[in-house]
Amino acid sequence: MGIEDAVREAIRSSFGIDYKEAIPLFRPKKPEFGDISTSVAFQLAKKVGSPPDVVSEKIARKLASRTEMFENVSAQGGYINFHFGKTFFSKLIKDVISGKLPSLIPKLSGGEYVQIEYVSANPTGPLNVVSARAAAVGSSLVNILKRVGYDVKGEYYLNDAGNQIRLLTESLEARIKQLQGEEAEVPKEGYHGEYLLDYAREAIDEGVPDDRLSDWILSRITSEIKETLERFGVHFDNWVSERELRSSGKVKKLVSELDKKHLVYKKNGAVWFAATSLDPKSEQDYVLVKSDGEYSYFAVDIAYHLDKFQRGFAHVWDIWGPDHHGHIKRMQLALRAFGYEKAFSVILLQQVNIVEEGKRRKMSKRRGELVTLNELLDEIDADVARFFFLDRRAGSHLDFDLDLARKESEENPVYYVKYAHARIRSIERLAKLRGITPGSIENLLEIPEFLHLARRVAEYPDIVARTARELEPHVLTDYLLALSRDFHHFYHVYRVITEDRERSGGMLSLVLAVAEVIKDGLALLGIEAPERM
Template sequence: MANLIKYAQGELKEILLAALGRAVAAGELPAEPMPAFTIEIPADTTHGDFATNAAMVSARAFKLPPKKIAEIICNNCVLEGTSFERFEIAGPGFINFFLSSAWFAKTLLAVFEEKENYGRTNYGQGKKAMVEFVSANPTGPMHMGNARGGALGDCLASALAFAGYEVTREFYVNDAGNQIEKFANSLSARYLQLYKKDVEFPEDGYQGDDIKERAQEFADIHGESYVNESDEVRKKALVEYALPKNVEKLKADLAKYRINYDVWFFESTLHQSGAVKKVVDILTKNGYTYEKEGALWYKATAFGAEKDDVLIRANGIPTYFAADIAYHYNKFIDRGFDKVINIWGADHHGHVGRLKGAMTAVGIDSDKLDVVLMQLVRLVRGGEVVRMSKRTGKAITLNDLLDDVPVDAARFFFNLREPNSHFDFDLDLAVEESAQNPVYYVQYAHARICSIFKNLGAEGITPRACTPEELKLLSTREEMEVARYIARLPDEVTEAAKNYDPARLTRYCVELATMFHKFYNAHRVKGEDEPLMQARMALCAAVKIVLGNVLGLLKITAPEAM
């Protein structure tokens, strides 16, 4: 897996250390320990492909002005046989290094060699990682938070896999506890209302039309046979009918959004298997529980929480928190995940420390658990905030959104910003076919390259493999800018995985598309000398591969025509 940026950076460090060694051996610099220095990519690469502060940080140790140290280092630098062709001293003592044309040629050759695997890294070293995301209650449709969390979690999972992790996507189905009791009560009331006029609906019941629909479907099958049954029997039958239907609807809606999970984990299995009791016993054994007012409490304050939490209510029923501890114990101990990433709404921030503390309490390294807190999104149309669906007059659901905008736009837009940033989703822009629409702009770059090859092919011009010498003909600023940015993809993938920020990938696409359009507007592909024409065709082909790879990670189509 090629990472030519990282390779060049390592090579430059060796060049600098060797130069310092020669300078010390020649008596030009004192034999003092070299302070740590940085090698960075400048914001403006016209000043160099890499810059180092080695001379600046060593001024005190060597008791010389930084500029003088920089001159000594440069006089002892040997670039022959390396990725670099020249250097220059800038400002008070920075040293800028410029990559050779051979390095740029190697970048393109690496893309053609690795093709759909270009950009992969081994950062994750094959470790098992789980991304648990969306996990919407199966008692109703998915909302905008689920829409953003879905795109974020799925694209993060892709980035982690491309960065070398063994990734599992998981949906946690809350099919136990208070929300299921409320679901059962709501279904029962709607079912009875079909046959009796005096049935009151629970004050805290679910008011959605989906509850009415499920009750009607149940009645169509069973008629009034459950009207005179006990509440317990009726509610159990209704939930056993409606819950699987709702879960299947969740699966179908998410599949439409191009999200397919490896595991659908049901909370009820934790209670049925005794897993909840097991972690409660472990907490008790480790001295982190106590009884008060007939309930069993967890000493959350022992790990910095403001208050303790109930694990088992006075009526003997475990709390959601007890099940959540058991669920994460299952992830780490029973299934052996090295890293677990949960995508949660920002309103859950208070739960993060509690859960990490509970991991420590049951003997798990809490650093293995990371939570990405995601801010809410606002839908905007015509500059106005949109809260209600035109079709239903209710809050906009994931399905409503996908009826209004293409899946490509939804997935791209939701990953335009870091998860912890507020985001306005412009519904008008998402369907606009212009350069202002970022996903259209990126897709157009891919389609434009396909069109270039199609038009050349119609004239009998076909691309062929270029030699490194031919690729060295790509020497203009625009050409080198594109090749340099292509070389950054492995690092962008690694950083997206490391920081749980797939927005880096959408930004990368937009930037690469911008550089390509700039190159194409400045230089002809057809009509140049054959070797240069082929080299420019190779540059176009490399951009096409890279854009296709990144869009593929985001599960966004890479069209050949628009």
């Protein structure tokens, strides 16, 4: 039985109320308020007609008898504070250092088959830093959702068809002509980046025939994207090609199915999706088939998302860039027509600014001003880049401080966490040398710093669960920084390996548990925990 259920039962037996709402549990800021607290008495006060402190007193008295869970339960000014017992901490630490950490993490799903689609950048140029952020967030979330029990697949949707590809090819053709001394201009709406000049040179060298140019540039850029992602430690379970989707007949089928639902009409030579009749609040209808007979991007995208659900995914998360937020509503609407609206969510990433020498550099792929992921990885470690991308809420703008990321020391937060791990492994090596093995921590829990660190370790399973629930890896990065801080502090106050072998064993147990948690947490973020630095 969890704490929440225990509290509920105490409420029932004290007041005869079957309390169904969530029990607000939180970690108090001050250690003397216990390991975990609840403010439920404030909510109950009105219902039972007595002041919060009386209510909390009553509940606390009931819960205090649960000695198998708590060492102490007290009511203070309406709050109820719980203190875990020594046996709780002892078992926890023992479990963590004996490899049982993954099993301690709450299961939020019993193997639901779900998908995260991320990056999905058009193969019209190298991956930029927003894609890099998506890659870091997406791949971490895949790991994290797996850990809490989902059967999750990562997918990349490759827009290898349509107008942008035509523009890409035309831009390349223009570059080739320019190199051959002919008069040619890159289309105004085309791709002006320098990288196409390099590709143009290659195409000339390889003697790629004109009618193969489009396929050639696509496969060239796509394989480069794959290489870059590999370099960044990101691997997808599946790649879906827009071109194949179009030729599969699925888009045609989609339009006719929408038609059957009376959500399609013709106007001005185009075929429209009647969003406004599906939802009166919707502002406009959207084109499915353009007057030139081509499917719109939207039509193909609906077919793609429908296909995901037909492949059996119970939930689909898309990670989209800041320029796509206008598309969320219409995709939801389209999926509503098929009953999948609630099984679909978008995680919207905000912009990334590269900051160098205190100045922001804005990026635009079409204008050709960009910092690519490859360039970034030439300069800094993939682990450093990942941590920087993950150490912020997805919804907030990210200032990527390039100068800070370059620093291999001091203020770089990644090394702070890595160093904590390496330090502990170093202690472990010394312990082995002296023949000291992990021992009981029971006698050490009275040391405030020791207890504090043990509490921090105890938080980890819930932190992973929260990260998964909120789909915010930054919850985990923040925790790892806090854990590392607590460890470094502890390290300076107490020596682990001393003449007192029994005490050393207990100390060793705790710091090894810290190392295990750091290693596991970093692994979920796709970052390595080094034995030495």
